[in-house]
Amino acid sequence: MKHPEWVKKTGSVSAVLVFLFICGCSKPPKSAADYYNRGAVYANNGEFDKAIEDFSKAVELDPKDVRSYYNRGLSYGAKSAYAPAIEDFSKAIAIAPGSGLAYLSRGNMYSRKGAYDLAIEDYSREIEIASKPVDAYYYRGRAYAAKGRQEAAIEDFTRAIANDPRCSGAYADRGLAYYNIGEQEMAMIDVSKALEINPELAEGYSIRGTIYMGTGRGALAIDAFTMALAMAPKDARVYADRGRAYAGEGQYAPAIDDFSRALALEPKLSGAYSGRAAAYLKKGDFDKAIEDSARAIALDPESAEPYYNRGLARAYKGEHDRAIEDFSSAIAISPRMASLYYSRSLSYREKGESQKAAADKKKYRSLAKK
Numbered sequence: 001m002k003h004p005e006w007v008k009k010t011g012s013v014s015a016v017l018v019f020l021f022i023c024g025c026s027k028p029p030k031s032a033a034d035y036y037n038r039g040a041v042y043a044n045n046g047e048f049d050k051a052i053e054d055f056s057k058a059v060e061l062d063p064k065d066v067r068s069y070y071n072r073g074l075s076y077g078a079k080s081a082y083a084p085a086i087e088d089f090s091k092a093i094a095i096a097p098g099s100g101l102a103y104l105s106r107g108n109m110y111s112r113k114g115a116y117d118l119a120i121e122d123y124s125r126e127i128e129i130a131s132k133p134v135d136a137y138y139y140r141g142r143a144y145a146a147k148g149r150q151e152a153a154i155e156d157f158t159r160a161i162a163n164d165p166r167c168s169g170a171y172a173d174r175g176l177a178y179y180n181i182g183e184q185e186m187a188m189i190d191v192s193k194a195l196e197i198n199p200e201l202a203e204g205y206s207i208r209g210t211i212y213m214g215t216g217r218g219a220l221a222i223d224a225f226t227m228a229l230a231m232a233p234k235d236a237r238v239y240a241d242r243g244r245a246y247a248g249e250g251q252y253a254p255a256i257d258d259f260s261r262a263l264a265l266e267p268k269l270s271g272a273y274s275g276r277a278a279a280y281l282k283k284g285d286f287d288k289a290i291e292d293s294a295r296a297i298a299l300d301p302e303s304a305e306p307y308y309n310r311g312l313a314r315a316y317k318g319e320h321d322r323a324i325e326d327f328s329s330a331i332a333i334s335p336r337m338a339s340l341y342y343s344r345s346l347s348y349r350e351k352g353e354s355q356k357a358a359a360d361k362k363k364y365r366s367l368a369k370k
Contacts, residue, residue, distance in 0.1 A: 029054070032062035040071060048075040066095045070102055077109055085109045100129035104136055107143075116143045134164040141170070145177050153177045168198035176207045179214065187211050202231035206238050213245050221245040236266035240275055247279050255279045270299035270306070277309040281316075289313040304334035312343060320347040338367035 029035045039054030055072035058065050073088030089106035092099055107122030123140035127133045141156030157174035160167050175190030188211060194204040209224030225242035232238065243258030259276035262269055277292035293310035296303065311326030327344035334340065345360035 029057070032058040032065050032068070035061065036065065036068045036071070039068065039075075043071060043075050043078075046078075048078050051075045064095055066092045066099065069095070070099070070105070073102075073105060073109075077105070077112075080112070082109045082113045098129060100126045100136075103129070104139070107136075107139060111139065111143050111146070114146075116147050119143045132163050134160050134167055134170075137163065138167065138170050138173070141177075142173060145173065145180070150177045150181045154181075166197055168194040168201050169203065171197065172201060172204040172207050176210065179207075179211050184211065184215060200231050202228045202235065202238070204228075205231065206235075206241065209238075209241060209245065213241070213248065218245050218249040222249070234265055236262040236269055236272070239265070240269060240272040243272070243275050243279070247275065247282070250282075252279045252283050256283075268299055270296045270303065273299065274303065274305045274309060277306060277313075281309055281313055284316075286313040286317050302333060304330040304337060304340070307333070308337075308340060308343070311347075315343065315347050315350075318350075320350050323347045324351075336367055338364050341367065 029038050035054045035058040039051045039058065042048070042051035042054060052072055052075045055068040055075065058068035059072070062068075069088045069092040073085045073092065076082075076085035076088060086106055086109045089102045089109065092102040093106070096102070103122045103126040107119040107126070110116070110119035110122065120140055120143050123136045123143065126136035127140070130136060137156045137160035141153040141160065144150075144156060145153035154174055154177045157170040157177065160170040161174070164170075171190045171194035175187045175194065178184075178190060179187035188208075191204055191208045191211065194201055195208075198204070205224050205228035209221045209228065212218070212221035212224055222242060222245045225238055225245060228238045229235065229242070239258045239262035243255045243262065246252070246255035246258060256276055256279045259272045259279065262272040263276075266272070273292045273296035277289045277296065280286075280289040280292060290310050290313045293306040293313065296306035297310070300306070307326045307330035311323045311330065314320075314326060315323040324344055324347050327340050327347065330337070331340045331344070341360040341364040345357045345364065348354075348357035348360060
């Protein structure tokens with residue numbers, strides 16, 4: 001199937017959001033087309049609220065104006081307003097069922113919400129429509145990777161590369177997927193290829209840093225994350241990753257600085273609170289470790305790490321009853337994490353509960369052997 005003419009005019013999608021630029025007119029808008037044209041200019045200038053107003057006027061005047069629904073959806077997406085964005089892309093699809101870009105864009109909104117199964121359905125529909133899909137394979141690969149389906153992700157990234165051998169993002173993400181299944185050599189080959197194609201690909205340096213950190217090369221990881229930040233200085237997650245790399249090298253002060261930078265950019269990044277808590281713990285600042293762990297737990301109560309960090313901090317302060325509560329909460333989430341049992345056994349021993357301490361020590365030994 002071919003894309004309809006209105007879709008072709010928007011061009012190729014190489015990022016999450018792409019806007020059609022139409023030169024505006026100085027006269028006050030009167031028709032749906034006038035409002036659409038001015039809205040497109042606002043959107044390209046980053047004035048998304050004004051763009052939404054004009055696209056809304058356009059669809060009031062012409063309820064079948066698929067371009068305005070589509071571009072209003074993009075504008076909502078740029079504001080992280082996922083529900084109305086999805087609604088607008090759905091309207092565009094209802095009007096023009098062959099509008100592949102609307103499926104692709106709706107899939108991106110679902111992905112950003114974490115609704116990966118719905119995203120995969122939309123990307124698959126775009127793959128059926130497009131004659132030579134690249135973006136749909138790429139984004140579907142990312143959705144599969146987010147679901148832990150690394151082999152499926154690798155297959156889709158490979159298809160994206162087959163359709164566009166210069167797709168640096170597909171090489172970078174395929175490298176990460178290879179790393180996640182233990183294929184470290186293949187991972188580094190792909191990341192290097194991504195950076196050869198696009199030396200300014202921040203994600204490529206970030207993934208290289210992840211691979212270095214996971215293979216015990218912390219200093220190289222720090223360098224890679226620093227390169228990523230040179231390309232993307234407002235990426236909170238890369239600051240958090242570099243913070244963990246610094247912490248792994250025993251450099252706790254710069255680690256804390258990086259976690260703090262990450263949180264300034266993204267205040268709800270639970271992993272940055274957990275990482276900073278661990279760094280405070282290593283520095284002996286137990287109260288701050290407890291505070292940050294509590295923040296991390298509030299944001300992500302299903303993560304064992306902040307419970308573990310808070311348990312350690314409380315144990316160091318002699319608060320063994322509360323430490324045991326935290327270690328037990330962490331064990332309920334990650335029952336095969338050996339260090340949790342070891343730490344809880346020490347708190348049981350301090351309380352004089354020798355049988356419980358011995359049971360936990362035995363459990364620790366059995367898990368540590370595996």
